[in-house]
Amino acid sequence: MLPRLSGRPIRVEIRRCLGPHLAATSIPRRLVLLDASVLHRRGEFERILIHEIFHFAWVRLPNATRQSWEEVLITELDRNVPGELGWSAEWRKCKLSRSDRQSRTRAWRRYACESFCDSAAWLFAGFRTHDDFTLPPRFRHFRRNWLEANLPVSSGVPI
């Protein structure tokens, strides 16, 4: 279940033909645009909307918490763990080089953000199987523990 969120309202609009991506989000405008095709597959609207909402949560997380998430990812990469919990993170993961990681390049930081949003969507959208859920179960479990331990679920997640 989605934890309580705290912050100003975010406007969500459905567009008939959004373009190449299923969603477009503006954090400063507090606006999420979703392609109408997300309504066609059961659960997809929820999964993609939660992903987009967690972009707002990511920018509000303390730096230390974001770094802690990066540590989770580094541990996985050190063990050559394949897969992700969404395509948005997965294609970025596939393109990462060792130097992206070491220098914390823009590509690395973007991957960290997308994997966080995909993991939140996986956890909170409430269904366990999807073509995009390719991370091995043991590591899904680890991500779930991290999210439950690090998101201020009881007081409301700032967005």
Ligand SMILES: [Zn+2]
């Ligand atoms: Zn995203």
